[in-house]
Amino acid sequence: MTIPCKTTITTKETLSEIPGTWQLTDYRSIMSAAGFTDGDTISEAETRxxxxxxxxxxxxxxxxTVLLSYRLADDLSDGQIDQISHDMQNDKIFEEYPEIGLHRHLFDANQLLRLAYNGKFPNGxxxxxxxxxxLTGPDxxxxxxxxxxxRALAPALSDRSLIKRLYAADLESSTPFEAADNILWELTATPDSNxxxxxxxxxxxxEYWLQDLADSGEFEGEIVLPEVVEE
Known part of the structure; x- marks a missing residue:
């Protein structure tokens, strides 16, 4: 089933780091793994x-290796962590790694390392x-x-967009777009009660996924709703 959709992009901005990614407990755990202790009296900014x-x-x-082990020990083997820890110094592993579900974690680690080493790691x-x-209609x-x-953003993406090229079938299918949960790292969608x-x-x-998204404007089209499977 398709329904009319109008998407209005109000802002689009780039971030070198995603706010709230690292908390005080994270910093203390990372410091401990790196062989340092901080005490409990200094501020979060000082701990960072x-x-x-x-x-x-x-x-x-x-x-x-310290950061990857902290974030991804349950997802990667020691051998994989060792390989990535060397590769990420020269390559954008946070874009290139085949498991896109790990891209957000790799991005967060890369950006913190880039700060620590004054730009030695690639910029994300x-x-x-x-x-x-x-979305319009009774359904x-x-x-x-x-x-x-x-799917709502698709009309605002250029035809050369990586999402359109790799996931054209998912954008138009009546089945759930499962990869979307890994493409979008954070999503808040607040219904308008009125x-x-x-x-x-x-x-x-x-940016790997959304660099070809329009900066602003209104975009209209139709989106396909996933079919509801009755049990």
């Missing part, structure tokens, strides 16, 4: 600076988008999933 110093005191590959860019999505969903959000089918959307993804 000490964390960067602790990482910088290590060899770059050792520092990368995230994209923050704020938009309004209006308009009450929740905007990542898959529906990407306008059913309308959502205020805030999302974050990689």
């Amino acid at each position: 600076e000490m964390t960067l110093m602790a990482l910088a005191d290590l060899d770059p590959s050792e520092a990368a 860019v995230a994209v923050l988008v704020e938009a309004t999505v209006q 308009a969903p009450t929740e905007l999933t990542a898959g529906l959000a990407l 306008a059913p089918g309308t959502f205020a959307v805030r999302l974050i993804s990689s």
Whole structure:
């Protein structure tokens, strides 16, 4: 089933780091893994600076191993972590790694290492988008999933967009767009209580996926709703 959709992009901005990624407990754990302790009295800002110093005191590959082990020990083997810790010094692993579900974690680690080593690691860019999505009709969903959000953004993407080239079938299919949850790193879609089918959307993804998204404007089209499977 298809329904009319109007997407209005209000802002699009780039981020070198995603706010709130690293918390005080994260910094303390990373420092401990790097062989440092901070005590409990210094501020979060001071703890962050000490964390960067602790990482910088290590060899770059050792520092990368500390961060990757902290974030991805449950997802990667020791051998994979060792390989990535060397590769990420020269390559944008946060864009190139075949498991896109790990891209956000690799991006976060890369950007913290880049700060610690004054630009030695490749620069990553995230994209923050704020938009309004209006779905029209009696069958308009009450929740905007990542898959529906990407379908709503499709008219604002250029034809050379990586999403359109790799996921053309998912954008037009009546089945759930499963990869969307990994493409969109953060998504908040707040329903408008006065306008059913309308959502205020805030999302974050990689420039790798959204560099060809329009900076602003209104875009209309139709999106396909996933079929509801009755049990």
